[in-house]
Amino acid sequence: MELTLRTLAMPADTNAAGDIFGGWVMSQMDLAAAIRANERSNGRTVTIAANEIVFKKPVKVGDTLCVYTAVDQIGRTSMVIRIEVWARRCYTALREKVTEARFTMVAVDEDGRPRPVDRSERHAAE
Numbered sequence: 001m002e003l004t005l006r007t008l009a010m011p012a013d014t015n016a017a018g019d020i021f022g023g024w025v026m027s028q029m030d031l032a033a034a035i036r037a038n039e040r041s042n043g044r045t046v047t048i049a050a051n052e053i054v055f056k057k058p059v060k061v062g063d064t065l066c067v068y069t070a071v072d073q074i075g076r077t078s079m080v081i082r083i084e085v086w087a088r089r090c091y092t093a094l095r096e097k098v099t100e101a102r103f104t105m106v107a108v109d110e111d112g113r114p115r116p117v118d119r120s121e122r123h124a125a126e
Helices: 022-041
Strands: 002-008 045-055 064-074 078-088 095-107
Touching (some): 002 022, 022 078, 022 095
Antiparallel strands (some): 002 064, 064 078, 078 095
């Protein structure tokens, strides 16, 4: 797993209970999945599925959200990106896993049509 995105949870991102809104966390996961998939495919990708999303613990205002990604599977035009989200709790060194999921991304060309993903060994370390 590689750190792909870090951001700070802000008051504007809260739900009615005062915790960070799950949809905001999901959007950060989608951004991280896109970064990882775009780099791996050397081009544009789109999200086609967000699977197995598990919210384990709430994220609080002031927490630093750290989104880690790994390429789990590569198909002809698609990739499955495994995601773990960890929160570094505000003003402490405590780190907790708060969310995990698997996103399916499809590589697309300039017209938005699926294109092949390079499956060569030079990307095997990912």
